[in-house]
Amino acid sequence: MSNNEERQLDLKDIRSEIDVIDKELVDLFEKRMKLCRDVAEFKFKTGKAVLDRERENEKLATLTSLAKDDFSKHGIEELFTQIMSMSRKYQYRLLASKGLNDTLEFNFVDRLWKDDVKVAYQGIPGAYSHEALRSYFGEYVEEYNVPTWRKAMEDIRDGRADYAVLPIENSQAGAVGDVYDLLMEFENYIVKYVDIKINHALLGVKGANLDEVKTVYSHPQAIMQSREFLEKYDWQEVAQSNTAVAAKKVSELNDKSKVAIASIKNADIYGLEVLAEHINTSDVNTTRFIILSRSKICKKDANKILISFEVAHESGSLYGALSHIIYNDVNMTKIESRPIPNKKWQYRFFVEIEGKVDSPGVVNALRGLNAETINMRILGNY
Amino acid sequence: MSNNEERQLDLKDIRSEIDVIDKELVDLFEKRMKLCRDVAEFKFKTGKAVLDRERENEKLATLTSLAKDDFSKHGIEELFTQIMSMSRKYQYRLLASKGLNDTLEFNFVDRLWKDDVKVAYQGIPGAYSHEALRSYFGEYVEEYNVPTWRKAMEDIRDGRADYAVLPIENSQAGAVGDVYDLLMEFENYIVKYVDIKINHALLGVKGANLDEVKTVYSHPQAIMQSREFLEKYDWQEVAQSNTAVAAKKVSELNDKSKVAIASIKNADIYGLEVLAEHINTSDVNTTRFIILSRSKICKKDANKILISFEVAHESGSLYGALSHIIYNDVNMTKIESRPIPNKKWQYRFFVEIEGKVDSPGVVNALRGLNAETINMRILGNY
Known part of the structure; x- marks a missing residue:
């Protein structure tokens, strides 16, 4: 042997x-x-x-x-x-x-009410937020724009709007931290999400051509996403708060040497010409937008839940918290951490799980998390 | 009874x-x-x-x-x-x-070499990055500025600089996602961190006073952090790439109606007057800067390790990965997730743990993580 x-x-x-x-x-x-x-x-x-x-x-x-x-x-x-x-x-x-799960009083609905509603978005016409709004609510909804995400949250809280559309994550740039912070500050609920493919074009005024361009306007992230295209040129880059704002500015300046990076829809909106299409590097660049409501409603076919909680500042607390999710066979699709305001280097966690707030595994997981973490909240089932 | x-x-x-x-x-x-x-x-x-x-x-x-x-x-x-x-x-x-832990070849040093070194920072004099550089390397080090974080990373990789100073996290705004992405792209190592208290002042040209101000220039985050102060006025807000850039611009424009939000040091650098001090809302607002080197060195008194890894796209994989840390009694101080470029909605995790790369518990944890996660990397022991 x-x-x-x-x-x-x-x-x-x-x-x-x-x-x-x-x-x-x-x-x-x-x-x-x-x-x-x-x-x-x-x-x-x-x-x-x-x-x-x-x-x-x-x-x-x-x-x-x-x-x-x-x-x-x-x-x-x-x-x-x-x-x-x-x-x-x-x-x-x-x-x-034994029925002791009375904390999750969501109102289950077949569909979101879309008639006679007012929907707020941040930015100006042509912004990707606007595109997200249109893609879900269509062309004929009563829509209006606000200058900040905070204003959108205030408007739904105060009843000036029924829904608001906010970006929550980009597949390249990651989480939109400020929106996570606003979710904590307000008691509005995520009722739906919409994924919008980011597709930047280079827009200029009528008669503009690439050889004469000297300055490009856009949001810093859009500039970064178009880096490979821009490297071929030696243009001055000017940061704008939004891609649509950049398009509007170029239209107003009416100068052939100035161009904007924005979605192609802005060409129609601001009377611009498309000098180059699809100039962003990645093909899978997508931004996820959430639709918020002040009502605690949940579509019957919803299958994602966003929760947030803090854990004690000790080894293993996050691990212990996550065990409630794993043990109940609930799938965790995302985890984000955000600093807790005014508490230096302490974090709140945002965890997205799959399921409905009334399914037994989810109820058990949430019950355990609620008992053993700090400030647990359900931010929506969508 | x-x-x-x-x-x-x-x-x-x-x-x-x-x-x-x-x-x-x-x-x-x-x-x-x-x-x-x-x-x-x-x-x-x-x-x-x-x-x-x-x-x-x-x-x-x-x-x-x-x-x-x-x-x-x-x-x-x-x-x-x-x-x-x-x-x-x-x-x-x-x-x-049995000595099979030969992957962690860090060079342990008593102190970081600070003589005859070149240090790069992003921005212009007066930027908080510059302040972080000075606070660690002092006034007499050979320093120079670069336009982007990427350029700083390239310069240490290529030997043009010995160290670079980059922001990694703000206690209010959270992680600086782009810097995390650069850590993955380059093989540079974090050797130290420096915390800088963020303290914004309102700066104007000589003779300016609050009543005449019409426009304020600053980085969007600094504007947001000074929101409570700004709400008392009705000024136009203009975004700049950096607080120091805003101060420089106001100095160049030489117009009493224009002011900048930046650290008080910019007053001296750009010959400006301080119109208001400490205008940011939070008292605990701090930015953590990391010092990077291309050498895999580690100070003997280092006590934090940043690692990154990906996990399989299945329920419980992150939980399983974290168990290596918990089981080896290693304290986890932070967890961040970032999208993996060109893979939609897939994430890489960045976990900060306490300890040294040569302590038994850490070695066990890293060995387990290396065997059971994807693309595990040690980004520095600092």
Whole structure:
């Protein structure tokens, strides 16, 4: 028998021993979960909180003292932190099944109401926000523009608008941090999202041609996204607050040496000519816009939920929070962190999960997160 | 005996039963870990990879088939995913103790070399980046400015500069996404960070006074940060690429109706007068700057490590990755996600942990992450 075969046999033997141990572990685990059901019943009858940090800490101290060495001690701590966390999640689930999940009062609707509504967007006609608005609400909705995202949030809060359209993320540039901050500041809800493909064109006044251009106006991000195209020229770049603002400016300046980078729709809106199409580098550049409402409504076919929470400033708290999502078989599609205003280097997390706020797994996950994180909020089911 | 006392006794009884089970679980767990040591020995001798996904999947299938019901099935899956992950981490630790951690070739230094060095910063004199540079390298270092962050990264890569100073995060506005993207694109290393308190002043030309002001120039973020102050006036706001650029512009325009928001140091640099001090809202507004080098060096008193990695596009992968950090008792201080260029809605994670790249817990965590995530990189130990 070769040395290698001997080792193969060794590995097989060790693994059969592990298999025996694992079966015993399964037995014990199932017995333990049954007892947890009894504890849950007790807690339900007495209104006692599921999380009893003191009892858990005592328990960890006792069990780790049984360990034969330091490494083992650490492993036991990890194992039982996990087992107790599973027990808590089991208890949240039992409590949820008794109807104690009354916090998620969303109003489920077949479709969003689009008739006789007013919709706000930030920027001016031709902005990508405007395109997002049109793509969802169509051409005939009552729309109006506001100078800032904040104003849009205020307008829906105060009833001046029924919906607002705001960018939340770009597939290249990432999250729009300020919009996340506004989601926290206001109690408006995301009811829908719209993805708009970003496709920049180079626009100039009638008669302009590439050889005469000296200055290009656009939003800094659009300039960056068109870098490969711009490198062929030696133009001065002037930052504008918005691509549509750049197009409008070029139209007003009426100077053949000045061009704008903006979506091709701006050519019609501001009477400009298209000097070059599709000048952005990436083909998959897409911006996601959210549609917000002050009503806590949720379309019946919604399948994404955005939640936010803070965690204690200690090792493992974020991990512990995420375990509620994973354990309930809920898919996590995104995680963002934002600084908490006026708290230096402390963060709030934004997590997007898949599902509906009334599906059992989601209810359990949210219940657990609500009990064990700080300031948990549901920002919309869309 | 009152009903309540009866219930108290019930809870006590259930808990003693749980205690008995838990002791048995500890025994079995320790036995299992001993067997894992043997498996690690085998894998070390044969060069077999620690992670054997096929074996793990088979094992999970067998064990979950023992479950008495669906909930239990789920619990068992969770429990053994955890136990097997712990076993892997144990094996990585054993392998590391055998000297197989040769990937982290950092050069440990007592201090960063500051004599005869050239340091690049983005912007113009008076920019907060410049202030960060001065605060670490002092007044007499050979410094020069570049127009973009990218140019700064290129200059250290190509040896034109020894260090570059770039902003990475603001305590109010959050991460500077573009700098994170540049960290991925270049192979430069973070060697130090410097926190600079953001303190905006309102600057005008000699003889200017608040009543005559019509236009304010600054970076959009500085304008936003001074919103409360600005609300008292009705000034036109003009965005500039940088606060120092705004100060320079106001100085050049030499017009009493035009002012800039910038740090007070710009008054001296551009011969301006201070019309108002500390006009930003928050008292804790701080920007963190990183100092980058092309050498893989690490100060002996460094205590933060920035790593980046991608995870498979499936539920629980991020959670699994973070478990390496948590299990090795490593403190996680930050997590950021950035879109992966040209892959729509896929993310790369940036995680900041505490420690040194040569401490055992960190080595284990990094080894595990390297084996089980995609494109893991260490961006600096600072």
